[in-house]
Amino acid sequence: MDDVETRELRYFLAVAEERHFGRAALRLGMAQPPLSRAIRQLEARIGVQLFDRDRRGVRLTPAGEVLLRDAPAALDSVRAAVRRARRAGAPERRLVLATKAGSSHAFLQSLLDTHQAAVDAGVPDAVPIDVELCEIGEQAGLLLDGTADVAVMHRPFDDFTGIESVDLHSEPQVAIVPSSHPLAARRSLTMAEVSSVPDLPIARWPLADWSYPPGPGPEVHSQSQLAQLVALGRTLLVIPRSSRAWQWPEHSAVPVLDAPIATTVLGWPEGRRTPEVDQLVATALRIEDDSEAATA
Structure with missing residues (x-):
């Protein structure tokens, strides 16, 4: 079987969601005949029929239902890989840190200041940080789609599916x-x-x-x-x-008094704890250790 192209998956998703080749072609900004040919080529690559076609439109076959379920995640992974590769290939390596606006402000300020001091001192793997402010619950998405490398998150509120993390501190x-x-x-x-x-x-x-x-x-x-x-x-x-x-x-x-204890954590995508992320995690843990020692 030949490799499936991301373009073909995008075409497939448009037809699967619109349930109509004409509407899908309009959505994609292309003519219908090339779209139909692309879908037939995709079916030939995979070796199964994805749509049942009739004069009223199209219906997904069981194979098409499976591809509709899995294709979005595959495309998201490709987009995330591209974003990470672009950042890795930039002239200056930087970390993007996502955090909810207004959240953990004092900790975040200390983390950024301490980490920048390490950057200025030339500590290995300490690289400049760009802060990506986001809204409620968006940190996980920014990590998984490759927009951010690391995020300040909170248990038990945020979604940690596909995220590794280290606990920093807990509070009422x-x-x-x-x-x-x-x-x-x-x-x-x-x-x-x-x-x-x-x-x-x-x-x-x-x-x-x-x-x-x-x-x-x-x-x-x-x-x-x-x-x-x-x-x-x-x-x-x-x-x-x-x-x-x-x-x-x-x-x-x-x-x-009886609200669940909130835990601030640093999170990153599973399997992507780079040396730069390691350095930031070490800085965060050192800040927490110093804070606990000061209040002991």
């Missing part, structure tokens, strides 16, 4: 509430209390598959949206204590 969580709300005057809260405030439903964060859990609270898509909804008295949220860096003056933070 706080509720961020409007400063004008009666909850702001409390010394502490419980999860039962923050989950049952009639006029202040807890914000709903996206799950790993980007769906949202049921509930009356608003679906949040970005940190800025979330901050404004809290300030307007429309929602509250529970976050790691160190994430208070992005608080607005209209916010108050109240400890939540």
